[in-house]
Amino acid sequence: MSPYTEITAEINKAAAGPQIAALFDFDGTIIAGYSVFSFLREQVRRGDLAPSEIVATVEAIGKFGLGRADFAALMSLSAQSMKGLKEDDYLDVAQLIFERDLAKKIYPESRALIEAHMRKGHTVAIISSATPYQVGPCAKYLGIEHIACSTMEVKDGIFTGELGGPLCFGEGKVNAALDLAKEKELDLANSYFYSDSTDDIELLEYIGNPRPLNPSQKLRDIAETRGWPVRTFKRRAGSNALGFTRNVATKLSLVGSALAGLPIWALTGSRQEARNFATSLFADVAGAVAGLKLDISGEKHLWVERPAVFIFNHQSDIDVLICSKLLRRNFTGVGKAEIKQMPLVGAAMEMAGVVLIDRSNSKSAIAALEPLVDRIKQDKISVVMAPEGTRTHSKKPKPFKKGAFHIAMQAGVPIVPIVIHNAMDVSPKGDSLYYPGTVEVEILVPINTSRWTVENLDKQVAKIEALYKKTLDKSTTAA
Structure with a gap:
């Protein structure tokens, strides 16, 4: 709803x-x-x-x-x-x-x-x-x-x-x-x-x-x-100590969750189990701190076929938390290299297995993504990526880059589209505040990539990009 x-x-x-x-x-x-x-x-x-x-x-x-x-x-x-x-x-x-x-x-x-x-x-x-x-x-x-x-x-x-x-x-x-x-x-x-x-x-x-x-x-x-009906909405911008605190506490909970996973690693010898524990803990704690609730449709599609390459439209920095709450375990992500410079958070992201790439250097970015194919095949780890490459400032997604689709094709796993409708309500681009709210998310039917080839990849990517636009447009299109 x-x-x-x-x-x-x-x-x-x-x-x-x-x-x-x-x-x-x-x-x-x-x-x-x-x-x-x-x-x-x-x-x-x-x-x-x-x-x-x-x-x-x-x-x-x-x-x-x-x-x-x-x-x-x-x-x-x-x-x-x-x-x-x-x-x-x-x-x-x-x-x-x-x-x-x-x-x-x-x-x-x-x-x-x-x-x-x-x-x-x-x-x-x-x-x-x-x-x-x-x-x-x-x-x-x-x-x-x-x-x-x-x-x-x-x-x-x-x-x-x-x-x-x-x-x-x-x-x-x-x-x-x-x-x-x-x-x-x-x-x-x-x-x-x-x-x-x-x-x-x-x-x-x-x-x-x-x-x-x-x-x-x-x-x-x-x-x-x-007798005119009146509505008053809560102001969204300006100085708000509580909103800023939510933002900071959410990011710090990532660090705390990563540290909490270390004993799991020591006791089980499994780095992945430690990451799973830390990711789930982060999703629950950070979600509560941020006041984030999800209204999910098609949730069953998150679990039908794994491993998979999950893609999402990138509206806000809260998307990282949204994906964590959705996927929970046995996945890794891709982020920008600048995250390494963030005190504590950068180290926590790397510890969680997130691949950090230099978007300004396409050759190094491609090289950094190549090991993900092996992780999918050998370790059964899913990958989550934003094919736009960066946040957009609209419901209309930017043109999709091909990295996520290459990975899915080479690994022989499906693409699972995650459509995020209103993450900007919780964390608007350009704002340092988090606002409590409910984000609508649609998980679409997994897309089989077994017949994809290098020659028809552009056509496949265009189809998925059009699917996103159609799904996002339905909130503003007459029935």
Whole structure:
């Protein structure tokens, strides 16, 4: 069962079809906090703002927050601060800021609502007073095609310092919704708008189904008098001593578990039994410390055929723990060589039999993987790998590398796909915190590799990559 079933229950019962819109505000609704501060910090870091501009911008933001300045004045000042910058450079910066700062601020519950609307075939859009540079990368990440924002004027690829047109604020959001309704033949009377602020009261009053999310106290009071359903989600980003402690304690439990396996080795003489003990102990202790729970479907496929090569889509550093909880014993993994530099953790990983490879040197990486074929054949040890080679920042996997598939083909064992749906809810990329949560995992039917050859390997890998995309897409595809 999805951890967000209660949150999406209303949408799951709603009418389907693209004539119904699901419109989302951005700051405070999809993400916690305000994206403008991340962009301001980056502009300061890059030296794009003079000291006087920094002071003026901070003062304008403060006045707007206190209701002492209008939004147009704030946006005009922002446009002026960008004068002379290349838009292409700013687009690159925007993507960097999203990956580094904003992605980890996405409310998992808001993402679940977006995906629920997509499953119903609704037309999902972000209507925000922010700029496309703030909203665009997040919309792409979430698979949202339509956005309406406040724009900056660009000529010959350079920001002019002027606004690009009417602001998407207040009545401007109503106009944006009407424009989208005309273009897509939407039924706004039966559509939804999610927002956290009374700045959006005009569209909240216009839409058929106003849905305040994480509302300000003022909007909460209005919602109560008008009978609008309200939801408040727990903030995901920022300083959180408990979340940081979970992260550290989880990694240290790996060291403790490895040490606990040493007496088993001494008493039994079996290094593998010691590794099995340590791995299972790590899975149980670290899982409890991190607050990680798994909702597993197809669990029987983990044990039908062993040894095997297990592959997983890599969303988060919590994936290591997820695989440990799933596989439990008689397996080894592959990690990046940089892990060796991590105090204690690197030694614990090597003691556990993890093969650490230098991804920058393809020849040495291939050489390091070759002994795994012998371990599978002789020791009956399974292998778990992420064919993407590194973490991705999306539900859509990166192109698969061939290492895992070569190993399975040469060893004559099946490939078992592990599909991880929402590990980023527990450990977002770029965040140092762990959040308690339930991760949905699907174990797919083992794939026979006995007829694979070097000549048809590319085709086989492409099939499995497509299988991952299809399985991951079903959470956002209309039934």
